[in-house]
């Protein structure tokens with residue numbers, strides 16, 4: 003089957019991808035959204051909010067909204083304006099070709115499944131979990147990975163945070179605004195966190211530490227009722243009655259697909275240009291948690307999805323100035339690995355560049371393509 007060509011393909015269907023879909027669809031770009039495939043973790047159609055219950059901080063919902071309802075509505079809004087959504091995962095991309103190649107299914111197939119003039123990457127991130135069976139059952143029911151999102155639900159309750167780095171202590175300190183007691187569970191007898199964060203936590207009368215302890219199990223059928231701790235030195239087990247557990251042992255962006263093709267930071271987050279969604283490859287944009295390790299909120303992901311859609315639209319428009327190819331819809335009829343973006347015949351000098359004013363910051367990693 004020859005590849006199907008699209009002006010814009012969006013990879014990922016969390017708040018970032020679906021907002022990008024709404025904006026590009028309303029700009030008449032008929033985007034194709036590859037929404038991912040069902041799974042038991044955050045990497046699924048609709049993204050991380052499919053794992054939670056009440057979302058109380060997304061503007062426009064004075065009574066709050068269920069995470070899955072919000073995502074189903076965002077999807078319907080994108081479809082209403084003409085976005086096409088496929089419940090599949092991208093298995094390979096060739097971001098250096100013109101048009102860009104995107105594979106679904108067999109990544110070794112000779113030809114991509116889809117080609118696109120522009121690609122918006124919104125594959126999100128996932129929290130590193132403890133690997134316990136109970137996590138799947140209790141996430142959103144007392145078990146959380148986001149203090150900013152869920153701390154409010156634990157007013158005057160005793161809860162625990164697992165982790166020993168800066169994020170864990172930041173979450174624990176934040177949670178003391180609501181909880182009556184926060185126990186930080188850490189596998190060693192000293193923390194990895196910076197001294198300033200440690201001092202802040204040690205001085206906080208609501209924070210206690212369970213040293214040399216790992217979470218052996220999370221207790222409760224329909225909601226968290228406690229955790230079972232195992233002493234890493236003696237192997238002894240004990241139960242801690244808590245109504246909430248925050249897992250703060252790290253996040254991983256879903257960027258394996260782009261390894262070797264796009265610039266990433268040391269933790270694998272995609273690098274975009276300051277205040278833009280543009281990446282080092284023309285026509286490739288990134289938005290949401292896949293490029294944001296700081297805010298990690300639905301509203302910030304949605305906002306950056308809007309930026310990516312506008313950046314993509316303007317970039318596509320700028321290509322209409324190209325001297326030989328005509329309007330942006332006149333992409334090469336067939337994808338071929340030879341139709342590289344560096345080829346002078348397929349890429350004449352364009353008359354406008356959305357990044358002509360951008361200058362490479364001193365710490366920017368080497369570009370994979372120019």
Ligand SMILES: Cc1cc2nc3c(=O)[nH]c(=O)nc-3n(C[C@H](O)[C@H](O)[C@H](O)COP(=O)(O)OP(=O)(O)OC[C@H]3O[C@@H](n4cnc5c(N)ncnc54)[C@H](O)[C@@H]3O)c2cc1C
Pocket residue numbers: 013014015016017018019036037038039044045046047048049050051053054056057058059060090091092093124125126127128129141142146147148151152256259289290291292298299300301303
């Ligand atoms: C339990 C929980 C509760 C939360 N509560 C709140 C809250 O109350 N308020 C708030 O603002 N934020 C909350 N957050 C954070 C919020 O969910 C994220 O910040 C937001 O979802 C990030 O959106 P995103 O679109 O960048 O990525 P994600 O939501 O992570 O979506 C990524 C998408 O990419 C897809 N994908 C990945 N790889 C591929 C591939 N190869 N091909 C195709 N698709 C792919 C996935 O299937 C998914 O659709 C919560 C997070 C969690 C985990």
